[in-house]
Amino acid sequence: MPFSEPGKTKFQVDLRRHLRNQGICDNLIHLICEIAEAGKYVINAVRTGDLGVAGTSNLYGEEQLALDVLSDRIIRKRLIHSGVVCNIASEEMDEIFQAQADADGLYSVAYDPLDGSSLVDVNLAVGTIVSIYEGCNLLQKGRNQVAALYILYGPRVSLVYSVGKGVHEFTMNHLMEYTLSRENIVMKPEGDMYSPGGLRNKYQEGTEKFVRYLEEKGAKLRYSGGFVPDINQVIMKGKGIFMYPALNGSPNGKLRLLFELNPMAFLVENAGGAATDGKQSILDLEPQSLDHRAPVYIGCKAEVAKAMEFVSGN
Ligand code: AFP
Numbered sequence: 280m281p282f283s284e285p286g287k288t289k290f291q292v293d294l295r296r297h298l299r300n301q302g303i304c305d306n307l308i309h310l311i312c313e314i315a316e317a318g319k320y321v322i323n324a325v326r327t328g329d330l331g332v333a334g335t336s337n338l339y340g341e342e343q344l345a346l347d348v349l350s351d352r353i354i355r356k357r358l359i360h361s362g363v364v365c366n367i368a369s370e371e372m373d374e375i376f377q378a379q380a381d382a383d384g385l386y387s388v389a390y391d392p393l394d395g396s397s398l399v400d401v402n403l404a405v406g407t408i409v410s411i412y413e414g415c416n417l418l419q420k421g422r423n424q425v426a427a428l429y430i431l432y433g434p435r436v437s438l439v440y441s442v443g444k445g446v447h448e449f450t451m452n453h454l455m456e457y458t459l460s461r462e463n464i465v466m467k468p469e470g471d472m473y474s475p476g477g478l479r480n481k482y483q484e485g486t487e488k489f490v491r492y493l494e495e496k497g498a499k500l501r502y503s504g505g506f507v508p509d510i511n512q513v514i515m516k517g518k519g520i521f522m523y524p525a526l527n528g529s530p531n532g533k534l535r536l537l538f539e540l541n542p543m544a545f546l547v548e549n550a551g552g553a554a555t556d557g558k559q560s561i562l563d564l565e566p567q568s569l570d571h572r573a574p575v576y577i578g579c580k581a582e583v584a585k586a587m588e589f590v591s592g593n
Contacts (some may be wrong), residue, residue: 291458294438294449301442303425306363306384307411307494311426314388314409315438317357318430319455321350321393321407325432330400338373338570346399347371350392354407358388367414368569370394370538371503375569381415386425389417391538395505403435406507410542418569421541421562427540429507439464439511441549446514461515466552470518473498474509475532483528485557489589493520493582504536510543513578514550520578520586523556532574536566553583555561557590 282292282300286396295317298308330344336342351371357573358364359378367376369393379385395405402420412419428440436451436462446464473493482490501519503509513519523532523578534540544554544561554561554577563571576586 281376282459294459297447297449298442299458302344303442304384304523307386307426307442310358310361310363310388310411311363311384311440312441313357313430314354314390314407314428315430315457317354318407318436318438318591319451320353322432322436322451324349324353325393325399333483337371341369344396344399347393347396350396350407352517354390354392355575357457364388366417368417368537374405374523375417376409382481386414387415387417391535391539394507394539398503398505403503404431404505406505406511408462408507408539408542410537410545417537418458418566419537419542420565424562426547427508427542427545429511429546431507431511433508433511433518435465437511439514439546443545443549446546448515448551464514464550465513466517466547466550466579467552468514469579470513470520471496471498472501472513472516472519473582474513474519474521475500476502476504476523477526477529480525482592483525483527485590485592486524486586489522489586492585492589505522506539506543510547510577513531513552514547517550517577518539519583520576520582522576522586522589523574524576525574529576531572534575536561536564536571536573537569540564540573540577544575544577553580554578555587555588555589556584 286367291323333343366380366387369388391408426568448461450460556573
């Protein structure tokens, strides 16, 4: 039974209450609420924290910012103390961390604590991305996720989640409480917006042709360089496509399957969209390693299908 029916005034529905209405187990409700709570400390760090470098680098050899390390520590501590997490993988950690031994009712979490952190010093929107599986195995297909969410730190702080029963948005109010702002979000079958990542002069032929197709049909270019705000724009406007394609010299693109693509593909598919690497659904990719990267075209079904046509050449 949705909380918000057309024409009915929406009373303030908090996250925990909405989760209880999803028919999921208490441990998963507790886990998602703990992650939401951690977001309050991350946004505080983003707004006031040190913008300098941490003096370390991550699994991908990328220089870590102090905010990357701090955000990662905030979220990891919350997960460990939640009591319902078995294994943890973070984009900022080199290997999987076991919070507790395998047992019934536990979950494993892969997360990017502060995606787009290099945008904070120019005051652009950034976000936390979270992928949740039952049990202890984090290297399984994204289709097996039991939940995915992101927290977007923009002009407003919003949290978007799905447990496989629709996609729902919560907005943080003046008391830093998350209240329901959009419920059962559904994307249009096609749209007129595109978000093209990567260097255009490194696009492969199929991608170049696809972008020309979009431009000729008058699609508007919207790209911030932050995966979370760019995907949020596609979901909330209900239209368009984001891509970070295979590039000449980088056949797997840039974005990470476990920490970025699987959770966003889970959310977009649950909102009626699609996500592909150009050949198959992102959610059906078998993760090969923690740092598995893949090309991505994600958004409205029609645009994603068109991208596959151009990219696969048939
Ligand atoms: P950072 O986390 O290093 O800032 O990268 C952000 C990101 O992983 C993702 O959020 C963007 O979609 C993508 O990189 C932008 O990459 P380009 O800067 O190459 O367009």
